[in-house]
Amino acid sequence: MSSQKEKKIRRLHRKNIWPSMLTLFLFISAFVFIICSMFILSLVNLATNKLEYTTENAKMVAQIIEEENVGSNEELIQLVKEMQRILPNVQEVCISNEENEVIIKSGSSEPKVENELVVTGLDCRIYLLEQSDNTLYAQNGEVKFDTEKMIDVFLAPDDEVYDIDKPLLYLSFWIASPMDENHQNVFVKSEIAVKESEVASIGIFAIAIIGLVIGFAIYYIVFTIGLIRDQRRLTQLLYLNPVTGGKNWTYLKVKGEKFIRKSFRNKIKYALIHIRMNKYQSFCTCYGAKEGTDLLELIYQELQSKISKNEVAVHYARADYAMLLSYDSKEGLEQRLSNIVAGIGAARQGRRLDFCAGIYEINNGKMDMDAMYNNASIARSALHPEGEEWIGWYSQEMQKQQLWERKVEDTMEEALQRKEFQVYLQPKYSSREEKLSGAEALVRWISPEEGFVPPNRFIPIFENNGFILKLDDYMISEVAKQQAEWIGEGRKVVPISVNVSRAHFTKDDLAEHICGLVDAYQVPHEVIELELTESAFFEDKEVLLETVRKLREYGFAVSMDDFGAGYSSLNSLKELPLDVIKLDAEFFRGIEDTEKGKIIVNEAICLAKRLDMKIVAEGIETKEQVDFLAEQGCDLIQGYYFAKPMPIQEFEKKAFNI
Ligand code: C2E
Ligand code: CA
Ligand code: CA
Numbered sequence: 001m002s003s004q005k006e007k008k009i010r011r012l013h014r015k016n017i018w019p020s021m022l023t024l025f026l027f028i029s030a031f032v033f034i035i036c037s038m039f040i041l042s043l044v045n046l047a048t049n050k051l052e053y054t055t056e057n058a059k060m061v062a063q064i065i066e067e068e069n070v071g072s073n074e075e076l077i078q079l080v081k082e083m084q085r086i087l088p089n090v091q092e093v094c095i096s097n098e099e100n101e102v103i104i105k106s107g108s109s110e111p112k113v114e115n116e117l118v119v120t121g122l123d124c125r126i127y128l129l130e131q132s133d134n135t136l137y138a139q140n141g142e143v144k145f146d147t148e149k150m151i152d153v154f155l156a157p158d159d160e161v162y163d164i165d166k167p168l169l170y171l172s173f174w175i176a177s178p179m180d181e182n183h184q185n186v187f188v189k190s191e192i193a194v195k196e197s198e199v200a201s202i203g204i205f206a207i208a209i210i211g212l213v214i215g216f217a218i219y220y221i222v223f224t225i226g227l228i229r230d231q232r233r234l235t236q237l238l239y240l241n242p243v244t245g246g247k248n249w250t251y252l253k254v255k256g257e258k259f260i261r262k263s264f265r266n267k268i269k270y271a272l273i274h275i276r277m278n279k280y281q282s283f284c285t286c287y288g289a290k291e292g293t294d295l296l297e298l299i300y301q302e303l304q305s306k307i308s309k310n311e312v313a314v315h316y317a318r319a320d321y322a323m324l325l326s327y328d329s330k331e332g333l334e335q336r337l338s339n340i341v342a343g344i345g346a347a348r349q350g351r352r353l354d355f356c357a358g359i360y361e362i363n364n365g366k367m368d369m370d371a372m373y374n375n376a377s378i379a380r381s382a383l384h385p386e387g388e389e390w391i392g393w394y395s396q397e398m399q400k401q402q403l404w405e406r407k408v409e410d411t412m413e414e415a416l417q418r419k420e421f422q423v424y425l426q427p428k429y430s431s432r433e434e435k436l437s438g439a440e441a442l443v444r445w446i447s448p449e450e451g452f453v454p455p456n457r458f459i460p461i462f463e464n465n466g467f468i469l470k471l472d473d474y475m476i477s478e479v480a481k482q483q484a485e486w487i488g489e490g491r492k493v494v495p496i497s498v499n500v501s502r503a504h505f506t507k508d509d510l511a512e513h514i515c516g517l518v519d520a521y522q523v524p525h526e527v528i529e530l531e532l533t534e535s536a537f538f539e540d541k542e543v544l545l546e547t548v549r550k551l552r553e554y555g556f557a558v559s560m561d562d563f564g565a566g567y568s569s570l571n572s573l574k575e576l577p578l579d580v581i582k583l584d585a586e587f588f589r590g591i592e593d594t595e596k597g598k599i600i601v602n603e604a605i606c607l608a609k610r611l612d613m614k615i616v617a618e619g620i621e622t623k624e625q626v627d628f629l630a631e632q633g634c635d636l637i638q639g640y641y642f643a644k645p646m647p648i649q650e651f652e653k654k655a656f657n658i
Contacts, residue, residue: 017227024223028216035209043202054190055175057087062177062186065093073104080106091172092189100185111174111187169194243293244300244315249322252314253369256324259310260365263326268310270362271333272369273323274376275303275341278354280319295348302344306336322373333359334391356383360394378402408461411447416474421445423478425496426645427654428616428638431630436655438616438636439496440531441479442645443471459501468501475499476517480528482648484521491656497529497559497580502536505543511550518556525555531582533561534572541575548576559616564604573611581608585619585639592624605632 061083070076080093092107102110171192176185241248256272263270277283277299284292296315303313303321313323327333341355358380360372379394415421421443428438445453462468476498486493504510518528530551536544548558559580560572564587573581583604591597608615617629620639629637643654652658 017224017231020227021224024220028220032209032213032216035212039205039209042205046198046202050192050194054089054192057089058175058188058190059177061087061090061093061188062179065095065186066179070095070104073106076104076106089191089193090188091191094174094187094189096185096187098184102187103184107189109189111176111189169199241300241315244297246297246300246304247312247314249314249316252312252322252324255312256369259312259324260362263362264365268326269328270324270326272360272362272372272376273325273337273357274316274360274373274380275321275323275337275355275357276380277319278356295353298347299344302347303340306340306343316373322376330393337391355390356380357391358383358394359391375399404457405461408458409465409467412458412462412467415445415447416470420447421471421474422647423475423482424645424647425651426638427643427651428494428636429642431617431626431634431637434626434642436494438494438529439651439655440638440645441475441496441498443475444645463501463503466503468503472499472501472504473513473517476514476528477520480518480521480523483527484523486652486656487523487527493527494655495527495529495557497531497557499531499533499561500536502533505532505536505540505547508543508546510543510547511554514551514556515554526557529557529559529580531559531561534563534565545575545577548578552577552579559614562618570607573607573613578613580614580616582616582618582638583634588617588620588625591628592622598628601628602632605634609633 064083065076065079068075068079070079076093076095080090084090092105092109094102094105094110096102171194172189174187174189176187178185239247239251239254260270262268277295280292283295296319299321300313300315303323307313307323307325311323311325313321316322325333325336327336337357341353344355345351345353358376358378360376360379362372375394375398378398379392382398383389383392422445424442424444425439426442427436428440429435430437443455443459445455445458447453459468462471479496479498483493483496500514507513514530515525518525532544532548551558557579559582560576560578561582562584563573563581565584581604583601587597587601587604591601605615614635615633616636616638617625617634618638620626620629620637620641622641625639626637626641646654
């Protein structure tokens with residue numbers, strides 16, 4: 001997955017729902033706050049109006065009493081009665097002396113000095129009534145109702161509750177006004193009446209606010225749940241593997257990163273494993289695609305059942321799985337993988353399944369998970385396909401090799417165009433006369449950056465990526481061109497063999513193709529020999545046989561290279577109509593000392609002779625080997641004993657004595 005795509009998915013996954021939730025919360029809170037403030041303001045306003053009205057009345061009463069110059073209780077009672085006709089909220093009046101002692105009063109009660117409250121903004125004093133009455137409190141200059149008491153009163157006499165015009169609630173208190181002349185105080189016991197209609201409108205307002213707040217709260221909860229559910233669904237989708245219905249690679253990456261981060265703190269070792277079921281394609285061909293998918297699902301389930309909660313296993317692609325496992329020792333992890341694979345086999349009821357695995361030990365928490373998986377894959381692909389080992393561990397060398405391969409692949413095309421690949425020739429000598437009688441063309445890469453690069457560092461890479469086809473064509477052309485040049489100069493040329501990689505043997509028209517390359521320089525075909533390795537036999541046998549037959553028809557000599565190395569089979573000798581056998585250097589390692597080795601070489605030479613083939617011995621380094629081969633009747637000898645592969649100019653000197 002590209003890093004761009006990766007970032008997008010991660011952003012989507014981490015999409016934060018908090019900003020949306022917070023914005024909505026703030027919006028709702030602000031709205032509720034405004035409405036509640038409006039409610040409280042209107043309550044305070046109502047109370048203040050009523051209080052102002054009452055205190056104004058009280059002041060008026062005090063003025064009248066001062067003007068009338070009241071001297072006794074009876075006069076005061078009479079005056080209050082008269083005033084009550086226009087000021088019904090005036091209940092009783094008292095007059096006190098300078099020491100605040102009540103001297104004249106119109107009723108039975110009188111204000112208590114300790115209950116005095118100063119209300120700022122009102123130029124009169126308020127004396128609260130006994131606590132048992134409906135009280136009005138004044139605090140810091142703000143007037144507040146005791147809500148508990150209000151409710152008591154609000155629910156009070158049943159018969160009055162529904163009469164809108166009747167006051168529902170009475171609040172009584174003393175209001176004092178000083179008289180200017182004789183420093184006396186007039187105390188007026190006043191009453192505030194709160195009407196039913198007022199209480200009802202306040203109640204409706206309050207209920208509307210409570211309803212609104214509850215509505216908003218419900219909306220907010222539903223909205224939040226929706227957001228969380230969407231987020232969960234998105235996460236599920238992101239982590240879903242459509243093949244197995246389980247978790248996917250993205251899940252492993254996200255979870256894995258967390259586990260790995262923790263592992264460094266907790267000193268736990270983790271490894272990333274690429275495990276592959278071999279021959280999945282042929283399984284599908286045999287049992288069908290549906291069975292194949294079921295198998296992938298079953299493997300996934302098996303892997304899941306064998307991991308702990310701090311480990312992850314996911315299906316990666318096709319028959320590839322990735323596992324992030326913790327481990328103590330390499331042996332322990334290998335044993336665990338073997339058990340897992342055995343478990344899968346058991347779940348398949350004995351049907352044989354083959355697996356291979358590559359392991360990358362995680363020792364760098366900063367490495368990208370894709371890169372780690374890639375390393376595990378490198379370790380897996382480095383396993384020999386036919387080998388016994390089915391688990392490979394990633395090493396630094398593999399990484400170096402990987403980097404080198406990348407570099408080779410990036411520069412090979414340009415290098416070919418720039419003629420950085422050069423033909424080196426290694427002479428072949430006749431064993432009897434020790435005369436230069438042939439040569440093998442071997443490629444060398446003279447790179448401006450890397451210097452001299454031997455073929456084993458790039459030929460296997462070219463064989464893998466197919467570039468070997470171009471390189472071999474180039475070598476054939478270069479050799480043909482060189483031979484043409486020498487022939488043109490009247491030199492007595494010797495046959496030069498060119499290596500033809502097994503990759504060519506997938507082409508039906510290989511013989512014609514080679515013919516075309518050589519004919520471009522009008523060189524007689526006998527001066528070119530073609531070396532095939534025995535491994536070419538593993539390709540399409542029919543094509544190989546047909547190609548060899550045609551090549552010989554065209555007049556090219558065909559040799560079997562590296563005979564005796566690796567998987568030699570005498571069968572190939574029987575089936576292939578060859579001209580030359582090149583006995584591999586391995587045949588002659590320590591031949592001087594072993595009788596058996598000598599017998600084998602002797603028999604191989606006799607066999608080739610009987611099959612009418614020429615024998616070339618390769619990698620000959622000692623005089624003893626040369627003498628032995630001459631004795632056995634080996635035709636040609638190639639090896640460091642006579643000469644190493646050399647540039648063309650040097651070869652010219654040796655071959656033509658110039
Ligand atoms: P090969 O075809 O078996 O080539 C013989 C190798 O043995 C050469 O290695 C040669 O230098 C080496 N050799 C020859 N005599 C001695 C000796 O006495 N002692 C030792 N120790 N080695 C000896 P080189 O040139 O490094 O080539 C290695 C392989 O690379 C070749 O093995 C061949 O398979 C491949 N190769 C080289 N050039 C080409 C090419 O142009 N095309 C293809 N397809 N393969 C090539
Ligand atoms: Ca060869
Ligand atoms: Ca060889």
